């Protein structure tokens with residue numbers, strides 16, 4: 001394996017002692033950056049994803065302009081259902097939009113487990129180009145949505161406050177629901193293995209809507225499938241699992257073979273350490289809205305967050321994606337506060 005010049009992120013994933021924690025931001029390659037907005041005016045969303053030159057340019061932007069310690073490939077979790085023959089559009093002002101959501105056992109049968117090299121080759125090309133452009137400066141993170149989070153969009157057909165139709169499908173037609181979850185899981189495993197082959201340095205599974213489920217339902221409809229992904233990948237590459245609102249599952253997640261767990265801002269650093277028996281690298285959990293605070297307050301809160309998690313076995317991040325209305329200098333203040341951190 002080639003040496004990465006700034007390997008803080010990879011060392012934190014191994015639990016090694018570091019001078020300071022690494023920092024990156026979920027959804028860092030996007031909407032708060034003026035240069036991204038310029039590209040967005042010219043090319044629609046999936047064109048940006050499917051054109052390696054554009055995906056590379058956007059992926060590298062936060063490295064050059066904000067100075068994060070890791071890059072995350074510009075793409076979307078919903079390229080996976082697209083590859084499964086489920087139509088997904090990105091409607092300006094609305095977000096993800098699926099004209100034919102999955103609502104029956106027959107719809108599930110019609111979803112295919114694709115050849116990922118054929119259907120998602122453009123992602124692999126973007127990774128290869130990005131790796132070249134990064135020239136081993138910082139590691140590159142590949143990602144996928146969790147099967148449950150992908151299922152939510154496939155069945156609901158769009159974003160939702162409660163994903164009621166997705167849950168209804170699970171509870172009224174569990175056999176078909178599990179069949180779809182398994183198809184998504186099989187596709188995701190193949191997809192992520194392909195990313196490893198072309199050179200990503202770590203992968204993150206985003207379970208953005210895991211916290212919509214009760215702890216019991218979470219086991220059956222979400223965790224079971226994430227564990228399959230971890231089992232399939234963990235010997236090849238560090239895996240990070242981020243479950244928004246899933247603090248109740250942290251203990252079990254910490255025993256799954258992952259390298260790190262993402263935490264959102266509703267769980268205190270102390271509780272996150274307690275639930276995981278202080279045994280694993282944690283990532284998070286700055287409230288993205290807190291980046292709207294005055295800069296001195298951002299700096300103070302960031303240092304406090306590191307003090308509370310501890311500088312080792314820790315990756316500084318937000319507790320969910322960065323918001324479009326965050327001023328770039330506020331994002332930089334967050335990143336620089338981590339980079340200037342001095343252990344007490």
Ligand code: CP3
Nearest residue numbers: 026027028029030045072073074075076077095206208321
């Ligand atoms: O750091 C990065 O930006 C990397 C690329 C990335 C995107 N989406 C680009 C994107 C990543 C890692 C994602 C993950 C993603 N996508 C998740 C999981 C993380 C999370 O935020 O919970 C989810 C749930 C999605 C689905 C999705 N894609 C939604 C709900 C939306 C619309 C609302 C929004 O956030 O803007 C998208 C569109 C999307 N994906 C945009 C970007 C930069 C904005 C739309 C655009 O640029 O046209």
